[in-house]
Amino acid sequence: MSYQIAVLSGDGIGPEVMAEARKVLNAVETRFGLDIQYTEFDVGGIAIDNHGCPLPDATLKGCEAADTILFGSVGGPKWENLPPNDQPERGALLPLRGHFELFCNLRPAKLHDGLEHMSPLRSDISARGFDVLCVRELTGGIYFGKPKGRQGEGDDEEAFDTMRYSRREISRIARIAFEAARGRKNKVTSVDKANVLACSVLWRQVVEEVAKDFPDVTLEHIYIDNATMQLLRRPDEFDVMLCSNLFGDILSDEIAMLTGSMGLLSSASMNSTGFGLFEPAGGSAPDIAGQGIANPVAQILSAALMLRHSLKQEEAASAIERAVTKALASGYLTSELLAADKRSEAKSTAQMGDFIAQAI
Amino acid sequence: MSYQIAVLSGDGIGPEVMAEARKVLNAVETRFGLDIQYTEFDVGGIAIDNHGCPLPDATLKGCEAADTILFGSVGGPKWENLPPNDQPERGALLPLRGHFELFCNLRPAKLHDGLEHMSPLRSDISARGFDVLCVRELTGGIYFGKPKGRQGEGDDEEAFDTMRYSRREISRIARIAFEAARGRKNKVTSVDKANVLACSVLWRQVVEEVAKDFPDVTLEHIYIDNATMQLLRRPDEFDVMLCSNLFGDILSDEIAMLTGSMGLLSSASMNSTGFGLFEPAGGSAPDIAGQGIANPVAQILSAALMLRHSLKQEEAASAIERAVTKALASGYLTSELLAADKRSEAKSTAQMGDFIAQAI
Numbered sequence: 188m189s190y191q192i193a194v195l196s197g198d199g200i201g202p203e204v205m206a207e208a209r210k211v212l213n214a215v216e217t218r219f220g221l222d223i224q225y226t227e228f229d230v231g232g233i234a235i236d237n238h239g240c241p242l243p244d245a246t247l248k249g250c251e252a253a254d255t256i257l258f259g260s261v262g263g264p265k266w267e268n269l270p271p272n273d274q275p276e277r278g279a280l281l282p283l284r285g286h287f288e289l290f291c292n293l294r295p296a297k298l299h300d301g302l303e304h305m306s307p308l309r310s311d312i313s314a315r316g317f318d319v320l321c322v323r324e325l326t327g328g329i330y331f332g333k334p335k336g337r338q339g340e341g342d343d344e345e346a347f348d349t350m351r352y353s354r355r356e357i358s359r360i361a362r363i364a365f366e367a368a369r370g371r372k373n374k375v376t377s378v379d380k381a382n383v384l385a386c387s388v389l390w391r392q393v394v395e396e397v398a399k400d401f402p403d404v405t406l407e408h409i410y411i412d413n414a415t416m417q418l419l420r421r422p423d424e425f426d427v428m429l430c431s432n433l434f435g436d437i438l439s440d441e442i443a444m445l446t447g448s449m450g451l452l453s454s455a456s457m458n459s460t461g462f463g464l465f466e467p468a469g470g471s472a473p474d475i476a477g478q479g480i481a482n483p484v485a486q487i488l489s490a491a492l493m494l495r496h497s498l499k500q501e502e503a504a505s506a507i508e509r510a511v512t513k514a515l516a517s518g519y520l521t522s523e524l525l526a527a528d529k530r531s532e533a534k535s536t537a538q539m540g541d542f543i544a545q546a547i
Numbered sequence: 548m549s550y551q552i553a554v555l556s557g558d559g560i561g562p563e564v565m566a567e568a569r570k571v572l573n574a575v576e577t578r579f580g581l582d583i584q585y586t587e588f589d590v591g592g593i594a595i596d597n598h599g600c601p602l603p604d605a606t607l608k609g610c611e612a613a614d615t616i617l618f619g620s621v622g623g624p625k626w627e628n629l630p631p632n633d634q635p636e637r638g639a640l641l642p643l644r645g646h647f648e649l650f651c652n653l654r655p656a657k658l659h660d661g662l663e664h665m666s667p668l669r670s671d672i673s674a675r676g677f678d679v680l681c682v683r684e685l686t687g688g689i690y691f692g693k694p695k696g697r698q699g700e701g702d703d704e705e706a707f708d709t710m711r712y713s714r715r716e717i718s719r720i721a722r723i724a725f726e727a728a729r730g731r732k733n734k735v736t737s738v739d740k741a742n743v744l745a746c747s748v749l750w751r752q753v754v755e756e757v758a759k760d761f762p763d764v765t766l767e768h769i770y771i772d773n774a775t776m777q778l779l780r781r782p783d784e785f786d787v788m789l790c791s792n793l794f795g796d797i798l799s800d801e802i803a804m805l806t807g808s809m810g811l812l813s814s815a816s817m818n819s820t821g822f823g824l825f826e827p828a829g830g831s832a833p834d835i836a837g838q839g840i841a842n843p844v845a846q847i848l849s850a851a852l853m854l855r856h857s858l859k860q861e862e863a864a865s866a867i868e869r870a871v872t873k874a875l876a877s878g879y880l881t882s883e884l885l886a887a888d889k890r891s892e893a894k895s896t897a898q899m900g901d902f903i904a905q906a907i
């Protein structure tokens with residue numbers, strides 16, 4: 188099997204963790220007899236520096252020609268004061284999501300055995316563990332709804348955004364949540380604000396309809412304000428959380444922080460043809476870039492998600508995930524996951540990549 | 548001084564905690580020579596049962612005739628399956644906020660000394676304590692923006708909501724946040740999603756302009772997704788958080804849960820004339836209603852906020868707050884604030900009210 192991957196490493200720690208993901212992918216190629224071709228393109232801040240915009244035409248064309256996108260991370264202090272539309276994150280990610288209609292965003296987050304102390308939750312709560320998959324709608328809602336803009340003058344000047352969802356948009360993401368629940372704990376919690384938003388009333392209705400096709404999956408509805416609260420008290424009672432674009436943005440970050448180990452979390456953004464963008468959940472971490480201490484696991488797990496969801500290489504994906512679990516279980520950890528007095532045992536970015544590649 | 552208060556006790560534990568707030572207000576009347584008249588009106592579920600709607604005309608008229616509103620809590624399983632618009636919470640609270648233009652919502656939340664173990668946060672984080680005032684815009688944004696509705700048919704049927712903010716709306720709530728910061732730690736953190744929403748770009752701009760009149764107050768901006776995360780890691784670094792209607796709904800609940808003692812939190816919703824609605828942050832808790840075990844402190848502190856903000860009786864307000872602090876510091880606690888093995892020492896709803904009234 189032969190594949191074309193567009194590699195968009197981006198800024199900060201992006202390039203260094205991407206190098207480790209490539210190591211691991213090389214190991215997987217050999218072991219499973221795959222043929223993967225990589226083409227690198229600039230994105231984010233480095234693309235602003237080199238080409239004047241965060242998502243140059245050549246990058247977009249390169250992604251179009253590829254089977255899928257492996258993404259690093261973008262942004263940093265250098266580009267922070269640009270107008271919002273020109274900034275690396277929003278100027279690269281939103282157009283990519285829109286252009287390829289990557290409506291389905293999967294953000295898995297679990298508390299790893301032995302890393303409970305990293306969670307900001309009270310020890311009796313984190314001791315129960317949790318394993319949540321956030322399924323976020325990514326090309327609709329208030330992110331892309333029209334009209335959006337400004338009008339009027341002086342004190343009357345106003346800005347407006349439109350939250351908009353069609354039955355079609357809601358049911359396609361809902362189906363994905365229910366299907367995902369079947370491979371997990373058979374529970375979907377749909378997050379909305381149906382006591383205030385017309386979009387949420389339709390959302391709840393369509394989710395109920397889709398649920399009829401999944402009688403084996405339990406469905407619950409929860410208001411977004413209550414969801415942010417209950418995740419703090421009983422995260423172990425959630426399985427799949429189904430969210431609109433804005434609520435998924437907020438909740439998936441809350442859940443990521445609850446694991447306390449952002450360097451381990453990856454995410455998949457896909458369209459209906461299987462084309463996707465796979466990226467770590469954390470940011471470009473400019474403060475630790477170039478020191479060889481960044482955790483490459485999130486980037487490596489993004490490659491696993493890419494193999495599973497875009498390239499349909501389930502065995503190769505699982506092999507990577509097993510190798511990562513083995514590394515963590517052997518106490519093979521980068522410094523941010525170690526208590527201050529254990530930091531001397533920390534592994535470097537490259538050591539992590541080597542260990543995981545060898546374990547394949 | 549003579550005042551007219553509209554008392555809307557509502558459902559669940561509402562009436563029983565309101566009875567204790569009245570006890571405490573009576574003590575304050577005597578001590579400070581005030582003359583407070585109370586008129587009770589149905590609201591929420593009980594109003595649906597007695598009059599067919601959650602906010603009857605008589606209740607609205609009664610509120611109009613009063614100097615201010617002391618509110619209990621509304622809702623319960625009995626009315627949960629009504630259409631959203633007819634439900635107790637949304638059918639009573641939103642029209643009251645809109646009708647009286649209660650644009651300014653203050654939600655103070657702090658971790659009380661000795662109650663750190665109630666917080667769902669890890670002990671080293673809760674040990675640092677926190678004291679956050681959430682200032683939430685309450686009559687604009689996506690809650691009230693027009694158009695809002697549905698159109699189309701079949702798979703194309705869609706729903707839409709409009710988020711809308713004018714300079715005037717943003718600057719009046721921003722001023723309140725900056726003024727509040729002056730009596731606290733001189734820091735305002737403005738919460739938005741300026742990398743996606745046109746409303747947030749205007750929000751950030753107007754907040755910057757207002758900040759110029761408060762050179763002594765430090766201003767920071769934070770994205771809503773990042774705010775939900777940072778509150779988990781370093782809640783002690785926040786002071787005043789300034790939020791739009793939707794983001795304030797979400798964040799204020801997260802912060803309330805972080806205290807772990809919802810029964811102690813109250814909130815104030817006010818308009819520009821000083822008229823307001825004062826209520827506990829927690830819900831109607833139908834599961835414990837009628838057992839005499841509900842914590843009346845949030846309702847009692849709502850009365851204090853009412854005295855301070857609507858009736859301008861600062862001394863009386865402080866006297867209540869001191870009495871509450873005394874009760875808590877003496878270990879005078881209702882059962883939900885006690886560890887399982889200490890529940891036998893729990894005070895009843897009425898005992899709490901008596902102690903606080905006597906301490907005035």
Ligand SMILES: CC(C)[C@H](C(=O)O)[C@@H](O)C(=O)O
Nearest residue numbers: 276277280281436742743772
């Ligand atoms: C950078 C930003 C536009 C983006 C979003 O809000 O979706 C980010 O927060 C994310 O969650 O991927």
Ligand SMILES: CC(C)[C@H](C(=O)O)[C@@H](O)C(=O)O
Nearest residue numbers: 382383412636637640641796
């Ligand atoms: C009941 C609901 C409409 C309300 C809101 O969303 O504002 C509630 O959650 C609140 O925060 O007071």
